[in-house]
Amino acid sequence: MKRFYAAVPKGLEYLLVDELKELGAQEVREGLAVVHFQADLTTAYRICLWSRLGSRVVMVINELEFEDADDLYYQVKDIHWPSLFNSLRGFMVDFHGTNREIRNSQFGALKVKDAVVDCFMEECGQRPGITKKDPEIRIDAVLKGNKLSLGLNFAGAPLHQRGYRTERGQAPLRENLAAAMLIRSGWAKDTSLPLVDPFCGSGTLLIEAAMMAADKAPGLLREHWGFHAWLGHDEALWQQMHAEASLRANRGLNACTTPLAGRDLDGQVLTLAKHNAKRAGVRHLIEFEQGDALEARPIGDQPGFVVTNPPYGERLGNLSGLIGLYSELGQSFKRHWGDWRLSLLCSEEMLFNALRMRADKEYRLFNSNLEVKLCNYAIKGRSEEELAKAAPAPLGGEEFANRLRKNLKLRKRWLKKQDIDCYRLYDADLPDYNVAVDRYQDWIVVQEYAPPKSVDEAKAKARLVDVMGQIPMVLEVDPARIILKTRQRQKGKNQYEKRNTRSVDLVANEYGAKFKVNLTEYLDTGLFLDHRLARQMIQQNSKGKSFLNLFAYTGSASVHAALGGAKSTTTVDMSNTYLGWAEDNFELNGLKGRQHQFVQADCLQWLERCNQQYDFIFIDPPTFSNSKRMQASFDVQRDHLVLMRNLKRLLRPGGTILFSNNKRNFKMDLEGMAELGLSAKNISDQTLSEDFARNKQIHNAWLVSHV
Incomplete structure (x- = not known):
């Protein structure tokens, strides 16, 4: 009896246990994506021929415990590899796992390969063939902690490669x-x-x-097996088993x-x-x-x-x-x-x-x-x-559909006076349908707000299905142009990284400005629609002024300032991705020149170091951040006075700060502001356009100036 293990896709371990037992394996026990067993040569051949579930079958050669990379090399070299395969056979090493000593699987594979080669050189005086393309011998090395399991890939190519599928459809099923x-x-x-x-x-x-129905072994079509190059291979036994399987298949195919x-x-x-x-x-x-x-x-x-x-x-x-x-x-x-x-x-x-x-x-x-x-x-x-x-079950969500129709009718009247092509149609108007629906030209973006724990998950999912079914009919839009996103708090780099999805890019128009928007690859699209009137205000009040945009995202406020005649703009954000996006937006609007600066930095640290002054400052900080890229956590409610103290130093006499944030129930410390020598006026109502007027909490905005 020899020791083996069979790799298997996660979730199929228990099925493979049953299959291996039926095929005659002994001492069968499952692990994560692997099943260990013992078998004689006849059973091992049978498993290779008949396993419908396994991915690869490996015959265990040895298990080692080592202290460091050199110890690993010498222990592998001490194995008598010439008794396992011929030096003329091409081989390669598949190495899985890392630890403190072997921090890279390629390094681990190199150590094992060198040890095998040196063993052959010392024992036979001949260097074995090494190849990554169709090797006849594959050495399987699995590292867990300081233990290394070494084996010969008994099957060779993955077992799921039966040999009948040379071409595949768009999304092949293994x-x-x-x-x-x-x-x-x-x-x-x-x-x-x-x-x-x-x-x-x-x-x-x-x-x-x-x-299955014809009793045909899945391995019958394969010509090459890993055990063919193993010196312990019994070709006569293998041919006998292959012939028996062929006979069973012929009978089954006819019957x-x-x-x-x-x-x-x-x-x-x-x-x-x-x-x-x-x-x-x-x-x-x-x-x-x-x-x-x-x-x-x-x-x-x-x-x-x-x-x-x-x-x-x-x-x-x-x-x-x-x-x-x-x-x-x-x-x-x-x-x-x-x-x-x-x-x-x-x-x-x-x-x-x-x-x-x-x-x-x-x-x-x-x-x-x-x-x-x-x-x-x-x-x-x-x-x-x-x-x-029986009548077809009616599509649910009629209440949502009625509200969406009503909003659409109202938006059509409002849009006649607006120079925009991106806007909000619905924003959790009804508690049972907790989504936002935005139109970007002829595309619809649906943002599902994560339901509270008090809401039954199954009901929330069913209602979302209703929403996605009603939108194409109410808005008369192709379902393929509806994009669904789930909003939840983003941590660390997640807020900057692309999502693994297709790309839908558009150029949005807003009061004479053009903006690159991406509807799919990021959680946000690159344009905060609720800040539209704030950006319009910036454009109308920037002529001849030096403009600073902090936590700038994709620089849309800077674009409006530049289009409004600002003599200079400085755009600061921590993300290189968003700053590159901001530069694209400037180029899209034909805005060039050294007067437009883009700075990649932690805005809070940059504020402390900056010695320049500006006429107009726009700042829209996060509600809270403890990003590893920032030295300390930031809470807009707790820290807004510290923020204003630094901003005051950068603000020229007669200058203006437009301060916005998205914290619900934010309270400006007016007494603290007065002590700093600053006055603050709440202009939130003036910055909420009709499509966001219903949601008073979506953001708040303040005009801040020297007393």
Whole structure:
């Protein structure tokens, strides 16, 4: 018996344990994304041929404890590698993990590689081949703490690479995940039952099902295995096992009568599916048809299973556009697939909610690095009379839709007098629909405010589905042009970093100024719409003045000042990303020259060091910040007098500070301001335009000057 471990995608460990036991493995125990076991050579070969769930199989050579990198090198070198593989065989090292001594996996791989090479040089006087391209031997090194496990990759290429899929669709489903879906759905318990995949793509799920139903080993098509270059390999035993598996497959392929059917709208992808099925030897078992998933219907003489991986996520379509699809899917399943079982894989909770179906079972899985969920549903059968009476479930959120229609009507009148093309249409007007809806030209951005803990999470999700369903109808906008974001407190670098999503860039127009906005890649778009009137005020009062913009974000206030005739502008922000954006905005408006300065700095520290004076200062600090990039925390309520003391030093006699912040119920310390020799006038009402007038707390604004 030899020791092995099999890597497996997270979430499939327990399934792999059962599979390995059925294949004859002993002492089986699971870990995170790995299962350890013992097996003789016959069983190890069988696992390579028949495992539908594993990613790779590694035969353990040795486990070492070492003190430092040199100790690691010598212990690896002491292993008699020439007894494991021939020096002429090309090899490489896959190193996983780090510790205090091995801080880089590439360094760890280099140490192991050097030790193996030097062992061959001393024992055989010949340097072994080293290659990263199709190596015949892969040494697997896994580091945990100061313990290193060394093994030979017994399978070679990942087991999910069966050999039948040479071309892939847009979002390929890994073969072992497809097999797991079939097992988790319950279909694998009786592979004679009908199976339909209405979003079959390149056919992976149906091909895996056909191989299960026909008793065909998933490894039969593979020609190259890691154990072929291992000196302990028994070719005669392997050929015997391969021949037995081939015989079983031939019998199964001839005897299989399981109804299997797949649909896809994309004819090119469907052609790939047919080619893949042909290479897998199961083309005759699967009926492929081009068509809409909503028009798919049951097959066979008895209820079976719908197991599918519909489109989801940013890669395959806008979330808003998919909500309608999933809503219609739910209606179709309930109407046409009575007594069938449904298993659906998706990463978006909102899309599951759009089905309006209650799952019997839920499983957390991973499609590559993307966390997904597989939900199983039992579809209730209904009589013809019940179906005739059943009407499609009405879309919820009518109250929200009515309010949105009312706001739209009011905005149309107001917009006739405004020189803008970006504005707010709805801002949590109704407590049950806690979102903001902004129009950016012909795009809609929906910002979901995180619901309080007192609100039932399921209800909040259902209402958001209603919101996303009503917006396209009320605003007459393409669902693909609706972008959903969730607002929550951003920490550290998160507020500056891009989100992993598609890019939608526009040029917004505002009172003669142009601004680059990005609707998708950041939490905010680059333009705070609620500060629109404050920026207009800056433009109207900047002529001939030196202007300072602190916590400047993308420099929109500086642009307005420059367009208003400011003799100089200084734009200060801590983020290089936003400062670069500010420079782009200046260029967009044809503003050039040395009089426009951009400074990357912690604004609070910069204030303490600055010795220049300005006529007009705009400052819009965060409500609170404890960023690692700042020396100390900042609280606008607690620290606004300290801030004003520093600003006073920079303010020329007769100058003005426009101070704004977003803290709810902010209270200006007027007595403290008077002691500083400053006066402050609340102008919040003057800076709230009609589209933000309802939300008095969105920001407050003050004009500050010398007494």
